Amino acid sequence: MIYKILIVEDDRVIADKICEYLASFGYEAQVAKNFANITAEFSSFLPHLVLMDISLPYYNGYYWCSEIRKISKAPVIFISSASDDMNIIMAVNYGADDFLAKPFELTVLTAKIQAVLRRTYDFAGQTSILEHRGAVLNMDNTTLLYDDKVVELTKNEYRILRILMENKGRVVSRDTIMARLWETDSFIDDNTLTVNVTRLRKKLEQAGLYDYIVTKKGIGYLVE
Template sequence: MQRVFIVEDDQTIVQAMQTALAKWQFQTQTVQDWQQVATEISAYDPDLVVMDITLPTFDGFYWTGKIRETSQVPIMFVSAGEMDPNAVRAIATGADDYIVKPFALSVFVSKIQAILRRSQRSAATLETLNFEDYSLNILNNELTHGIASVKLSPTEGTILKLFFLNPDQTLSKKQLVQKIWQGGLFIDEGVLSVNISRLREKLAKVDLRARLVTERGRGYRLVRAHG
């Protein structure tokens, strides 16, 4: 049974989330001590975290930063504010997706299922993809190059996987959004741009940043050394 940790202080919303998730056989846990949110999440070891922005002590951006110090667990933000800039800030902080209140519980569950499909691969799936002398483990989203390695978030790993599978091919923003976010009905291209920027920062650690180029007005392309 997959586990979801809910970081939300409105008990009406919490109960609605738990009821909706229980129908799909998810196990859930909520915050007991608002000073120890990151510790409680670590102890529960969930498959996904639902994170509100406005909380009793520190906000959701703070707790996401704390979680990202030690874990790449998928995080979905719940925002009562405008979709931007809160959503973009959430993604930049380390979230994998977001949903804006008020929302339909069916959409809420669908987003969680989509995130988990991106982050969890079956044992039958090919474990690694290679691009020249770079290797991407698509089970744990770890990119290695020689003795150097960098851990990617599930969303970043999905993006890089698409480039590894399509070297020297320009992938449009629309194509990427549709493939990464299950049709992209609730995602705008600004969120993709933030994820690409965050991915590039990590690629710099393994000397791959310059190879992920922007084709202005068209999309992005991962270029071969002698392409």
């Protein structure tokens, strides 16, 4: 398995050096570019671990750590020169899994990353999320997060949306959706599917997601 690591560090020299070093160990590392929306970068890349600086443009690392925690349990390691006790305590309180003070040896950073990944994924497993157009579907608690709004979904609404997001860009037939729901003991007919999709669309629109689910008449639905 190739682990993906998101590097949230605004010093590009440091970030690129870390990225290059991690790549030599077989990790898929990516340096964040849009510091105004780290959550979007996280949702698009879906990393297994995040390296997070504290001092960043727009919002600090504490803020982004707390935002990531709303959608994922992926571990976060803070890397910062602000390594006094108060900053370390704050990092932990905001959901960090470890803290490494700058300057540091890349060998030490790699060892910490390996330890956290092993601890997280060997025993706890990976938190599963799906993302499309800024909307994040959390498959652990069956909720959708969009623009800081949490959309509560019924069992069938969640399953329908999950099927469509797993096949984003492709039309999923009504028969396929109903067959998938039947596999999970949700015995719904054609009319019930229409009602569920209508209610789901209404919830998405209330959250600001318009035209998220497209109907292909006589065929099925898709998200695009």
